Amino acid sequence: MQAVALYPDGPELRVIEAADPVPSDDEVLVRTRRVGIDGSDRRIVAGDIGGDPPDGADHLVIGHEAVGVVEDPNGSDFETGDVVVPMVRRPTDETSRFAETGELDMAPPGTFSECGITGAHGYMAEYFTADPEYLVPVPDSLADYGIFVEPASIAEKALDQSFAARSGFDWRPETAFVLGNGNLGLLAIARLSTGEEFDRTYCLGRRDRPDPTIEFVESVGATYVDSRETELPEFPDVYEPADFVFETTGYPRHAIDAVGALGPNGIVTLQGIPGDSTFEVEGGGFHSDLVVNNKGVLGVVNSRRPHFEAAVEWLQTVPTAVLDDLVSGIYAVEEVEDALLDGDETIKTVVSFEK
Amino acid sequence: MQAVALYPDGPELRVIEAADPVPSDDEVLVRTRRVGIDGSDRRIVAGDIGGDPPDGADHLVIGHEAVGVVEDPNGSDFETGDVVVPMVRRPTDETSRFAETGELDMAPPGTFSECGITGAHGYMAEYFTADPEYLVPVPDSLADYGIFVEPASIAEKALDQSFAARSGFDWRPETAFVLGNGNLGLLAIARLSTGEEFDRTYCLGRRDRPDPTIEFVESVGATYVDSRETELPEFPDVYEPADFVFETTGYPRHAIDAVGALGPNGIVTLQGIPGDSTFEVEGGGFHSDLVVNNKGVLGVVNSRRPHFEAAVEWLQTVPTAVLDDLVSGIYAVEEVEDALLDGDETIKTVVSFEK
The missing domain is CATH 3.40.50.720 (NAD(P)-binding Rossmann-like Domain)
Structure with a gap:
């Protein structure tokens, strides 16, 4: 599959051909529809913040504002075709009490990784896998606009x-x-x-x-x-x-x-x-x-499931014309460098994996 | 009665002979037992903060950390001899919604006076009057220690x-x-x-x-x-x-x-x-x-009735030896200038009206 990978040396951003991810027993396979870009993505790619690859990897797949479709529920309560938005943080210690209470947004620095930001691959790839506890269901009407769920959750x-x-x-x-x-x-x-x-x-x-x-x-x-x-x-x-x-x-x-x-x-x-x-x-x-x-x-940093759910609730009330006004450009994965440019006309740029 | 009055010119502090206060229909008459002194009293007396006399008066009776005994319940639910602590703020507009909800501590500056601090007489006098809604009942065991209720409420x-x-x-x-x-x-x-x-x-x-x-x-x-x-x-x-x-x-x-x-x-x-x-x-x-x-x-500034009540609850659990350790001097009203001195051995000084 295609993925947008940041190599720390340089740093250098490349569109790579990666192996399709295989979900582990507890994971769902998601086909990515769209990934939004925000200011922190630009800082990550510039080498200013984050950007650490996962342990053992030589690159970090970027992207943390994503919406996708369940490709393989893999025994979870999801069904194939469900539209989902992934959350950002993962505990580095599963026994962390913040992981147990679902409040990773309040966890101390050093006890979590952030998908697409630091220490864990993000979502700017054709597919990603995630534990269902980190996936938030989204109505089909938001299949295009789910990229706004994560920032709205803040x-x-x-x-x-x-x-x-x-x-x-x-x-x-x-x-x-x-x-x-x-x-x-x-x-x-x-x-x-x-x-x-x-x-x-x-x-x-x-x-x-x-x-x-x-x-x-x-x-x-x-x-x-x-x-x-x-x-x-x-x-x-x-x-x-x-x-x-x-x-x-x-x-x-x-x-x-x-x-x-x-x-x-x-x-x-x-x-x-x-x-x-x-x-x-x-x-x-x-x-x-x-x-x-x-x-x-x-x-205030990061957010947790109830905030994602509140964001989904709100987004359903907003005329799509308002959300369309926020999208200043939709790019194919090969155009990711253009999507990362920032200018006076740039609001929210989006990388689309829809064919 | 004796009262400790701050005259704004100078400013000058004097122990004066004032007329005994006469409670209005809605007010309780309280005989003062003790008044604590804190850093803001010293700043008021020095002319640094507050100190405005009530409208029409040429002086401000100071003192805002008081405990007293009901002398005349005047038709209220209090009984003669009840030990009470007065709250500090009074609305300058009775229709203020903060007055209505009992949250004067959250009222904007300019919408209240503060007894003994600015705009309304305080409690460093043999008697004072107060609407029962600004009096907090205190058990007899705290008759000497009620001066701690107001600061503890903060x-x-x-x-x-x-x-x-x-x-x-x-x-x-x-x-x-x-x-x-x-x-x-x-x-x-x-x-x-x-x-x-x-x-x-x-x-x-x-x-x-x-x-x-x-x-x-x-x-x-x-x-x-x-x-x-x-x-x-x-x-x-x-x-x-x-x-x-x-x-x-x-x-x-x-x-x-x-x-x-x-x-x-x-x-x-x-x-x-x-x-x-x-x-x-x-x-x-x-x-x-x-x-x-x-x-x-x-x-955080000032406090309201539930905070006073919580302070009363807590003070009842504290050994009196601990509270005694906080009192570095008890002074007669004529010694108020000494009570206002501050030094390395000074913790809480108290002016006593007990005979």
Whole structure:
């Protein structure tokens, strides 16, 4: 079968001919339909993060946002033809209590591998195998759009954690603010704008009109905020205080400045993973503002089955035209280098294995 | 009656002879037994924070950590002689939804006054009046120790908010770390060391032995950590990662550095309220550490009735010898200036109105 493999030396990306995977006793064989590409794939291929091959292998098959069809249920409860989305993390120690409780997203670094990211092959191949406990069923109507389940599950986890964090009182949020208009930011603004949790939504970017991301933000009913005109701490005065901020930029000042965009009792969730960066902050005000306004900041990484399931629920409510607007290009596997290019017109690119 | 009044010009603190308060229809008359002093009282008296007199008054009666005895129930469900502790916040708008739900601790700044802190008279007077909804009943056994209910309620709120924040998964915390060995820090380390939530506890200070605060920390079974020897981000390596950090120092670097003391999935609660302070931070690492380890930071201010009630529950379980160790001096009202002094031997000072 064809597979997209990253060789660590270089690093070098190649489309290789690999042996078709053979499912072990506990595994299902899945035929891949589509694999989405996000910013972390670009960083992996560039050698910036992750990219470790599985033990004993000389390459890593990339891709972690996939949708496929069950080819061989192999004794599981799945049936041939079922549409499925695979989850990302696998325990390196099966007896880990996070593996037992299905909360690998909360497991400490070093106790798991991440398929297509580091330590375990991903899904950018004609076939992959997976234990059924890591496959989430998806309705046929999402066979093309299942690539959005994994990234949307991150937004679901952020919401889940934030509402949990505010469950100690009668929280009544009204406004949500997404930082960043990359593919995760746009998917999140769609989720938050079309969901029930918030009345008004905003999305931060730094683009001039006309721009497809600004058009998308406005098409889902959100307000575009230009970061060149409005600094985060000015957001409450220029627009209104945010009850929930969802950060996707990986810009390290946002971990501090986003607190200033919140109203009382608000929550920031951070999703970006920046490298080292030293800078000056007005740390006294950051500290006091958190306290006197009962604000909170939560780091959020990865997601678990209920978040995948919530994402599937949400995606079924979204007009396919909205999701189509997020796909800026569909590529054959031989065109993967093009799919990995990033530009002003790029939102979500997809590698398709459909013939 | 005698009252301790802060006049904003100067500011100047005086023991005055004031008219005995007359309860309005909805109010209970309380005879004050004791009033505790904390760091914010010292900052109020120094003119650094709060200190605004109530509308129309030329002075503010200070004191917000009080215990008293009902002198006149005035038609309420209380009986004469009941021991009570007053809560701190009062709504400036009775129709505020935070007043309605009893969650004034979560109300936005500007919508409440704080008795003895700003905008409403406190309790350092022979008598005070209060609506019964702001009085928490205390058993007679705590008549002397009721001054600890209000500060202990802050620790209860921090625990409540933190466990809520981690209710989105199966959190299994083991270790708690209190930053600061002032009177709130010591009360918190007693709470966390004697409670059920954590197996091991640590308290940060910067004192040389022999020292009464170090003795107290060790007497409740906690480990003393000298901040001159161990920087917060080194804490996990030198000791062990903390699951819960309770900050009481008001040192603004702690809002950043405490995240480094946490293990995966840990929560920092901030309680201190520093002034402005600009400094350099490794903000990229702060941001990434929060994300990849699912850490959180919560600001916590004030507390509400369930937190007061939890504090009363806990105080009933604590040997009075432990609480006695926290009281470094009991002063008559005429000695209030001495009670406000702070030194290496000072833990909690108390002004007593008992004759």
